[in-house]
Amino acid sequence: MAASWDAIVVGGGHNALVTAAYLAKGGLRTLVLERRERIGGAAATTELGPGIRVPTLAHTVGRLRASVQKDLDLGRHGLSLVAPDVRVFAPSPDGTQVTLWSDVARTAAGLTERSTKDASAYAAFDARVRSLGRFLDELGRSTPPDIKAPGLGDAIAALKLGRSFKGLGRDGSRTVLRVLPMAVADLVAESFEMDALRGVLAWRGVRFNSVGPWSAGTAAILLSDGAGNDGGAAGETVFAKGGPGALSEALAAAARAAGAEIRTGAEVVHISSKDGRATGVVVAGGEEIAARAVVSGVDPKRTVVDLLDPVAVGPSLGWRAGNIRQPGVVAKVNLALASLPVFPSAGGDESLLRGRIVVAPGIDAMERAFDAAKYGRWGTSLILEATIPSLADPSLVEGAPAGTHVMSVIAQYAPYELRGHRPTEGDPIATWEVARENFGDGVMRALEEVAPGIGKLVTHRQVLTPVDLEQQFGLTGGHPLHAEQGLDQFFVWRPLLGHARYRIALERLYLCGSGAHPGGGITGGPGQNAAREILGELRGRRA
Ligand SMILES: Cc1cc2nc3c(=O)[nH]c(=O)nc-3n(C[C@H](O)[C@H](O)[C@H](O)COP(=O)(O)OP(=O)(O)OC[C@H]3O[C@@H](n4cnc5c(N)ncnc54)[C@H](O)[C@@H]3O)c2cc1C
Numbered sequence: 219m220a221a222s223w224d225a226i227v228v229g230g231g232h233n234a235l236v237t238a239a240y241l242a243k244g245g246l247r248t249l250v251l252e253r254r255e256r257i258g259g260a261a262a263t264t265e266l267g268p269g270i271r272v273p274t275l276a277h278t279v280g281r282l283r284a285s286v287q288k289d290l291d292l293g294r295h296g297l298s299l300v301a302p303d304v305r306v307f308a309p310s311p312d313g314t315q316v317t318l319w320s321d322v323a324r325t326a327a328g329l330t331e332r333s334t335k336d337a338s339a340y341a342a343f344d345a346r347v348r349s350l351g352r353f354l355d356e357l358g359r360s361t362p363p364d365i366k367a368p369g370l371g372d373a374i375a376a377l378k379l380g381r382s383f384k385g386l387g388r389d390g391s392r393t394v395l396r397v398l399p400m401a402v403a404d405l406v407a408e409s410f411e412m413d414a415l416r417g418v419l420a421w422r423g424v425r426f427n428s429v430g431p432w433s434a435g436t437a438a439i440l441l442s443d444g445a446g447n448d449g450g451a452a453g454e455t456v457f458a459k460g461g462p463g464a465l466s467e468a469l470a471a472a473a474r475a476a477g478a479e480i481r482t483g484a485e486v487v488h489i490s491s492k493d494g495r496a497t498g499v500v501v502a503g504g505e506e507i508a509a510r511a512v513v514s515g516v517d518p519k520r521t522v523v524d525l526l527d528p529v530a531v532g533p534s535l536g537w538r539a540g541n542i543r544q545p546g547v548v549a550k551v552n553l554a555l556a557s558l559p560v561f562p563s564a565g566g567d568e569s570l571l572r573g574r575i576v577v578a579p580g581i582d583a584m585e586r587a588f589d590a591a592k593y594g595r596w597g598t599s600l601i602l603e604a605t606i607p608s609l610a611d612p613s614l615v616e617g618a619p620a621g622t623h624v625m626s627v628i629a630q631y632a633p634y635e636l637r638g639h640r641p642t643e644g645d646p647i648a649t650w651e652v653a654r655e656n657f658g659d660g661v662m663r664a665l666e667e668v669a670p671g672i673g674k675l676v677t678h679r680q681v682l683t684p685v686d687l688e689q690q691f692g693l694t695g696g697h698p699l700h701a702e703q704g705l706d707q708f709f710v711w712r713p714l715l716g717h718a719r720y721r722i723a724l725e726r727l728y729l730c731g732s733g734a735h736p737g738g739g740i741t742g743g744p745g746q747n748a749a750r751e752i753l754g755e756l757r758g759r760r761a
Pocket residue numbers: 228229230231232233234251252253254257258259260261275276277278279280281484485486487515516548549550628687690691692693697698699700730731732733738739740741
């Protein structure tokens with residue numbers, strides 16, 4: 219069958235849309251096939267009740283590459299961003315708090331009351347996170363080298379990376395090698411004495427991953443989170459007006475404007491191949507669509523294990539792909555509230571609630587929460603990152619009764635496999651289907667500790683468990699990043715050694731989602747890098 223498409227992009231997550239937009243701009247006839255009725259994957263907005271919209275899964279979009287925004291002219295396609303001055307507010311049940319602002323000096327000034335040592339160390343820590351983050355950003359923009367047959371392009375890329383490594387200076391280059399494998403708990407303890415501050419900074423080293431702050435390599439996760447954005451020690455906090463779904467709509471508009479076609483309700487059940495080359499896809503219902511290349515925005519394990527013919531993949535790669543680590547530990551709770559909740563630690567200052575509200579009481583509390591997840595249950599303290607996006611973007615509640623707000627809560631550690639959770643002693647071990655609302659109650663109890671009375675304000679509640687993330691959003695193992703962001707799945711090892719250059723298993727089969735380098739989060743990074751590789755290979759070739 220003659221191919222009417224140059225490229226079929228499987229999945230309509232934000233990375234797939236980024237790739238599709240670049241491919242279409244580059245002159246390739248591009249078709250996107252998304253399994254759900256809506257595009258965006260984890261970057262979506264949900265209607266929680268009449269006139270009430272909330273970020274479905276992800277809530278902040280500040281890691282999106284500036285070059286993606288510019289190249290695809292996302293402003294013209296409707297994207298509008300809001301960045302509050304406050305980045306993080308970390309309340310404690312005893313009424314104390316830590317606040318991280320976009321202004322480093324303001325953060326340090328606020329810390330003085332509780333610890334002059336920590337206040338004076340903050341600016342240097344922020345500068346270090348930024349400088350190492352810049353290097354990791356360079357790494358993230360480059361295609362990992364070809365380890366089997368390095369060519370001229372690899373040599374040039376290595377030279378560029380070598381130059382930016384040298385640019386770190388002698389101290390910086392030693393620091394990056396020392397710091398990346400460290401536990402984030404050790405990294406923050408080198409600079410700070412307050413457990414509350416250590417906890418809130420270390421949170422970004424464990425967020426979305428099945429690790430605790432004492433796990434090796436978590437310092438690298440923290441530094442990667444600051445790569446290519448204005449995060450610094452505080453991390454970014456940027457909202458898309460209309461929720462993350464508005465970002466996906468802007469990407470889709472950019473892709474369509476460049477000539478791409480996007481179909482929803484189109485689940486790809488098989489990627490076809492002939493003589494070791496991808497030739498198209500089969501969609502649920504049986505339709506076969508041919509293409510010169512297939513690009514998967516779906517996670518690499520699902521791509522290789524579920525969508526390809528095992529004979530074409532071969533036993534060795536099939537086994538390795540089956541072992542890509544995806545231990546989901548994140549759940550999502552979305553709330554509509556009749557009015558703004560009261561956080562005594564905020565002392566009535568509403569502006570403190572406009573960023574991320576992090577409930578991570580300290581290093582040991584986080585590690586204990588992770589311990590419980592290791593054994594297939596959740597612990598007495600949950601670690602939460604909440605936002606109230608309706609403060610920065612009232613359009614989310616414009617059709618709701620006056621005073622309504624929405625709260626988006628990322629709840630960790632909720633293990634995908636509930637191997638040890640019994641609703642009450644003596645009960646059999648529960649499944650997520652049984653435990654869903656029980657977990658939602660646990661999240662509400664954790665919120666009540668810092669915002670007493672919040673439970674009474676709830677008018678709508680949605681609890682999405684790690685199994686829902688898999689079944690409804692296609693996140694295998696419930697993993698938000700498509701694959702754990704450990705050092706064993708980093709750079710040339712993401713997703714697998716020998717397959718980190720956006721090509722896998724077959725000729726003309728590419729990866730463009732979060733499971734590819736440089737990894738997950740709303741960055742558009744894997745999508746942009748993959749498009750560069752695909753265009754380099756396909757443009758100018760007829761067949
Ligand atoms: C609860 C939660 C909160 C998060 N919070 C944040 C945050 O605040 N900020 C941030 O930067 N990141 C956050 N993340 C991470 C971030 O959202 C993801 O890493 C990122 O959105 C993944 O984008 P993607 O395009 O790579 O893949 P996805 O968004 O996973 O898209 C993959 C798409 O493929 C589709 N698909 C799957 N199988 C098929 C098939 N067979 N055929 C066709 N289509 C298929 C899926 O339906 C989906 O639309 C969060 C993630 C979760 C789960």
